[in-house]
Amino acid sequence: MIKYISKSIKNTEDFASRIASVLKGNEIIAMFGDLGAGKTAFTRGLCRGLGIEDGVSSPTFAIVNAYSGKYPVYHFDMYRITSIDDLFATGYYDYLGTGVIVIEWSENIESELEPDCIRIKITKTDDDNERIFEVEGMDDYADIIC
């Protein structure tokens, strides 16, 4: 597990951008963390690292936003997904393997996550500008990412 302490939104975006630099293009990145944890900020940095400069926001109503960069990125928000039928209806299963899948509110689909997905838990601290990132599944790249 990689642990990274971000001290600012810029730290978070740069961290995510470094993660983007080692992706192969078919990963599932499952993010866990409360409202305002920084899931969208992380996704924005990840997208920037893949050459996608704007338009990244929480796809709360759309459920999935698609971006096109070095790889396709499918950015899901599972906040409103409460069943496997709901998940099926988003097209989630059809997107697997076709690009980088980045998921907000993975808590809601945890039983459906692939065992080898990258898991990122984001925790707030008592410092408003600080976030703790715990990343599972990227240990081989720790030198580049941290």
Ligand SMILES: Nc1ncnc2c1ncn2[C@@H]1O[C@H](COP(=O)(O)OP(=O)(O)OP(=O)(O)O)[C@@H](O)[C@H]1O
């Ligand atoms: N170190 C940090 N990293 C990321 N965001 C931070 C940090 N410190 C403060 N913030 C603030 O936290 C908020 C993170 O918002 P963001 O939309 O990324 O959260 P989210 O997890 O996607 O929330 P939601 O569940 O509502 O979609 C922003 O207002 C940002 O400025």
Ligand SMILES: [Mg+2]
């Ligand atoms: Mg969000």
